[in-house]
Amino acid sequence: MSATHITRMIDLATYVSRLREAEAFHGHLCAGMYTGVKMALYAQTLLSLPAYPDRDLIVVAEIDRCLTDAVMSVTGCRVGRRTMKIRDWGRFAASFVRLPDGQGVRLAQRDGTYSQIAARLTAAGIDLHDRDQAAPVFLAFPLEEHFAVRPVTIAFGPDDIPGKPKSKVNCASCGETVMDGRHLMIDGRPLCRPCHLGMDAPGPSEGSFNRPI
Numbered sequence: 001m002s003a004t005h006i007t008r009m010i011d012l013a014t015y016v017s018r019l020r021e022a023e024a025f026h027g028h029l030c031a032g033m034y035t036g037v038k039m040a041l042y043a044q045t046l047l048s049l050p051a052y053p054d055r056d057l058i059v060v061a062e063i064d065r066c067l068t069d070a071v072m073s074v075t076g077c078r079v080g081r082r083t084m085k086i087r088d089w090g091r092f093a094a095s096f097v098r099l100p101d102g103q104g105v106r107l108a109q110r111d112g113t114y115s116q117i118a119a120r121l122t123a124a125g126i127d128l129h130d131r132d133q134a135a136p137v138f139l140a141f142p143l144e145e146h147f148a149v150r151p152v153t154i155a156f157g158p159d160d161i162p163g164k165p166k167s168k169v170n171c172a173s174c175g176e177t178v179m180d181g182r183h184l185m186i187d188g189r190p191l192c193r194p195c196h197l198g199m200d201a202p203g204p205s206e207g208s209f210n211r212p213i
Protein backbone atom coordinates (compact mmCIF):
# COMPACT_ATOMS: atom_id res chain seq x y z
CA MET A 1 0.00 0.00 0.00
CA SER A 2 1.47 3.37 -0.97
CA ALA A 3 2.01 6.18 1.50
CA THR A 4 -0.30 8.40 -0.52
CA HIS A 5 -3.05 5.83 -0.26
CA ILE A 6 -2.66 5.57 3.53
CA THR A 7 -2.65 9.37 3.87
CA ARG A 8 -6.06 9.39 2.24
CA MET A 9 -7.32 6.99 4.92
CA ILE A 10 -7.39 9.92 7.34
CA ASP A 11 -10.22 12.06 6.21
CA LEU A 12 -9.69 15.84 6.42
CA ALA A 13 -13.05 16.54 8.07
CA THR A 14 -12.28 13.99 10.81
CA TYR A 15 -8.79 15.44 11.28
CA VAL A 16 -10.11 19.00 11.63
CA SER A 17 -12.85 17.89 14.02
CA ARG A 18 -10.35 16.00 16.25
CA LEU A 19 -8.01 18.99 16.13
CA ARG A 20 -10.78 21.23 17.40
CA GLU A 21 -11.44 18.85 20.33
CA ALA A 22 -7.73 18.51 21.09
CA GLU A 23 -7.28 22.28 21.09
CA ALA A 24 -10.10 22.60 23.64
CA PHE A 25 -8.57 19.85 25.79
CA HIS A 26 -4.99 21.18 25.61
CA GLY A 27 -5.70 24.91 25.78
CA HIS A 28 -4.11 26.07 22.55
CA LEU A 29 -3.44 25.04 18.98
CA CYS A 30 0.20 24.17 18.34
CA ALA A 31 2.41 21.91 16.25
CA GLY A 32 2.04 19.16 18.87
CA MET A 33 -1.73 19.12 18.34
CA TYR A 34 -1.42 18.67 14.57
CA THR A 35 1.20 15.95 15.02
CA GLY A 36 -0.42 14.12 17.95
CA VAL A 37 -3.90 14.06 16.42
CA LYS A 38 -2.49 12.75 13.14
CA MET A 39 -0.40 10.15 15.01
CA ALA A 40 -3.41 8.90 17.01
CA LEU A 41 -5.62 8.69 13.91
CA TYR A 42 -2.87 6.80 12.06
CA ALA A 43 -2.52 4.36 14.97
CA GLN A 44 -6.28 3.81 14.89
CA THR A 45 -6.01 2.89 11.21
CA LEU A 46 -3.00 0.61 11.75
CA LEU A 47 -4.78 -1.24 14.56
CA SER A 48 -7.96 -1.49 12.44
CA LEU A 49 -10.04 0.07 15.19
CA PRO A 50 -13.32 1.62 14.06
CA ALA A 51 -13.20 3.73 17.24
CA TYR A 52 -10.96 3.76 20.27
CA PRO A 53 -12.19 1.13 22.73
CA ASP A 54 -12.89 2.05 26.32
CA ARG A 55 -10.27 0.50 28.64
CA ASP A 56 -9.14 -2.07 26.08
CA LEU A 57 -6.33 0.08 24.74
CA ILE A 58 -3.37 1.44 26.66
CA VAL A 59 -1.17 4.20 25.29
CA VAL A 60 2.39 4.61 26.50
CA ALA A 61 3.58 8.12 25.64
CA GLU A 62 7.26 8.98 25.78
CA ILE A 63 7.04 12.71 26.44
CA ASP A 64 5.19 15.06 28.78
CA ARG A 65 4.49 17.66 26.12
CA CYS A 66 1.72 18.77 23.74
CA LEU A 67 1.77 15.56 21.68
CA THR A 68 0.61 13.51 24.65
CA ASP A 69 -2.40 15.75 25.30
CA ALA A 70 -3.41 15.41 21.64
CA VAL A 71 -3.16 11.62 21.85
CA MET A 72 -5.20 11.64 25.07
CA SER A 73 -7.87 13.78 23.44
CA VAL A 74 -8.26 11.53 20.38
CA THR A 75 -8.04 8.15 22.12
CA GLY A 76 -9.91 8.92 25.34
CA CYS A 77 -7.02 7.27 27.22
CA ARG A 78 -6.42 8.93 30.59
CA VAL A 79 -3.77 8.73 33.27
CA GLY A 80 -6.40 8.40 36.00
CA ARG A 81 -8.07 5.50 34.21
CA ARG A 82 -4.72 3.75 33.85
CA THR A 83 -5.07 3.70 30.07
CA MET A 84 -2.39 6.37 29.53
CA LYS A 85 1.11 5.74 30.82
CA ILE A 86 3.82 8.36 30.56
CA ARG A 87 7.43 7.25 30.32
CA ASP A 88 9.05 10.65 30.17
CA TRP A 89 11.96 9.89 27.89
CA GLY A 90 11.68 13.14 25.95
CA ARG A 91 10.89 11.42 22.64
CA PHE A 92 8.07 12.42 20.30
CA ALA A 93 6.58 8.94 20.32
CA ALA A 94 3.73 6.84 21.64
CA SER A 95 2.84 3.15 21.65
CA PHE A 96 -0.77 2.08 21.21
CA VAL A 97 -1.33 -1.36 22.69
CA ARG A 98 -4.41 -3.57 22.77
CA LEU A 99 -4.91 -4.71 26.35
CA PRO A 100 -6.23 -8.23 25.71
CA ASP A 101 -3.13 -9.47 23.86
CA GLY A 102 -0.49 -6.78 24.52
CA GLN A 103 0.03 -6.28 20.79
CA GLY A 104 0.34 -2.83 19.32
CA VAL A 105 2.30 -0.28 17.36
CA ARG A 106 4.84 2.37 18.33
CA LEU A 107 4.78 5.56 16.30
CA ALA A 108 7.54 8.16 16.44
CA GLN A 109 7.73 11.41 14.56
CA ARG A 110 10.64 11.18 12.11
CA ASP A 111 13.43 13.69 12.51
CA GLY A 112 13.15 16.82 10.40
CA THR A 113 9.55 16.28 9.37
CA TYR A 114 8.18 19.23 11.32
CA SER A 115 10.68 21.63 9.77
CA GLN A 116 9.63 20.41 6.31
CA ILE A 117 5.96 21.00 7.15
CA ALA A 118 6.76 24.40 8.67
CA ALA A 119 8.59 25.34 5.45
CA ARG A 120 5.52 24.38 3.42
CA LEU A 121 3.30 26.51 5.66
CA THR A 122 5.66 29.48 5.32
CA ALA A 123 5.88 29.07 1.53
CA ALA A 124 2.07 29.07 1.31
CA GLY A 125 1.77 32.03 3.71
CA ILE A 126 -0.30 29.97 6.18
CA ASP A 127 -0.30 30.71 9.91
CA LEU A 128 0.02 27.60 12.12
CA HIS A 129 -2.92 28.85 14.17
CA ASP A 130 -5.25 28.94 11.15
CA ARG A 131 -6.64 25.43 11.65
CA ASP A 132 -8.63 25.17 8.43
CA GLN A 133 -5.66 26.31 6.32
CA ALA A 134 -2.88 24.50 8.16
CA ALA A 135 -4.63 21.13 8.69
CA PRO A 136 -4.55 20.12 4.98
CA VAL A 137 -0.81 20.90 4.86
CA PHE A 138 -0.07 18.69 7.89
CA LEU A 139 -2.32 15.93 6.55
CA ALA A 140 -0.82 16.05 3.04
CA PHE A 141 2.59 15.08 4.42
CA PRO A 142 2.63 11.30 3.78
CA LEU A 143 2.04 9.23 6.91
CA GLU A 144 4.89 6.79 6.31
CA GLU A 145 7.32 9.67 5.83
CA HIS A 146 5.99 11.51 8.87
CA PHE A 147 6.07 8.61 11.36
CA ALA A 148 8.34 5.64 11.95
CA VAL A 149 6.15 2.67 12.85
CA ARG A 150 7.08 -0.62 14.43
CA PRO A 151 5.15 -3.37 16.13
CA VAL A 152 5.45 -3.63 19.92
CA THR A 153 4.33 -6.15 22.51
CA ILE A 154 3.90 -4.89 26.06
CA ALA A 155 2.88 -7.36 28.75
CA PHE A 156 0.98 -5.23 31.24
CA GLY A 157 0.71 -7.01 34.57
CA PRO A 158 -2.24 -7.06 36.97
CA ASP A 159 -0.80 -4.03 38.81
CA ASP A 160 -0.82 -1.88 35.65
CA ILE A 161 -4.25 -2.43 34.16
CA PRO A 162 -7.58 -0.66 34.72
CA GLY A 163 -9.78 -1.95 37.51
CA LYS A 164 -9.69 -2.14 41.28
CA PRO A 165 -6.25 -2.18 42.96
CA LYS A 166 -4.91 -5.72 43.37
CA SER A 167 -2.66 -4.69 46.24
CA LYS A 168 -2.62 -2.14 49.07
CA VAL A 169 0.00 -2.04 51.80
CA ASN A 170 0.99 0.51 54.40
CA CYS A 171 4.52 1.86 54.30
CA ALA A 172 6.38 0.77 57.45
CA SER A 173 8.01 4.22 57.71
CA CYS A 174 5.42 6.93 56.84
CA GLY A 175 2.34 4.76 57.25
CA GLU A 176 0.75 5.91 53.99
CA THR A 177 -1.11 3.44 51.80
CA VAL A 178 0.83 2.27 48.76
CA MET A 179 -1.31 0.76 46.02
CA ASP A 180 -0.66 -1.43 43.02
CA GLY A 181 2.53 -3.09 44.22
CA ARG A 182 4.54 0.12 43.98
CA HIS A 183 6.15 -0.50 47.38
CA LEU A 184 9.51 -2.16 47.95
CA MET A 185 10.16 -4.94 50.45
CA ILE A 186 13.28 -3.97 52.39
CA ASP A 187 14.45 -6.31 55.17
CA GLY A 188 10.98 -7.82 55.17
CA ARG A 189 9.22 -4.46 55.62
CA PRO A 190 7.14 -2.69 52.95
CA LEU A 191 8.44 0.80 52.17
CA CYS A 192 7.11 3.40 49.78
CA ARG A 193 9.77 4.50 47.30
CA PRO A 194 10.20 8.03 48.72
CA CYS A 195 10.86 6.61 52.19
CA HIS A 196 13.33 4.11 50.73
CA LEU A 197 15.12 6.96 48.91
CA GLY A 198 14.97 9.30 51.91
CA MET A 199 12.80 11.83 50.05
CA ASP A 200 10.03 13.79 51.76
CA ALA A 201 8.67 15.35 48.55
CA PRO A 202 8.54 14.27 44.91
CA GLY A 203 11.80 14.89 43.06
CA PRO A 204 12.23 16.28 39.56
CA SER A 205 11.87 14.11 36.46
CA GLU A 206 14.43 11.36 36.20
CA GLY A 207 15.98 12.81 33.05
CA SER A 208 16.66 16.20 34.59
CA PHE A 209 19.15 14.61 37.02
CA ASN A 210 21.48 14.26 34.04
CA ARG A 211 21.70 17.96 33.31
CA PRO A 212 24.93 19.72 34.19
CA ILE A 213 24.32 22.29 36.91
Ligand SMILES: [Zn+2]
Binding pocket: 026, 028, 029, 030, 031, 032, 033, 066
Ligand atom coordinates in the same frame (compact mmCIF):
# COMPACT_ATOMS: atom_id res chain seq x y z
ZN1 LIG B 1 0.82 22.87 22.85
Ligand SMILES: [Zn+2]
Binding pocket: 171, 172, 173, 174, 175, 176, 191, 192, 193, 194, 195, 196
Ligand atom coordinates in the same frame (compact mmCIF):
# COMPACT_ATOMS: atom_id res chain seq x y z
ZN1 LIG C 1 6.68 5.81 53.24
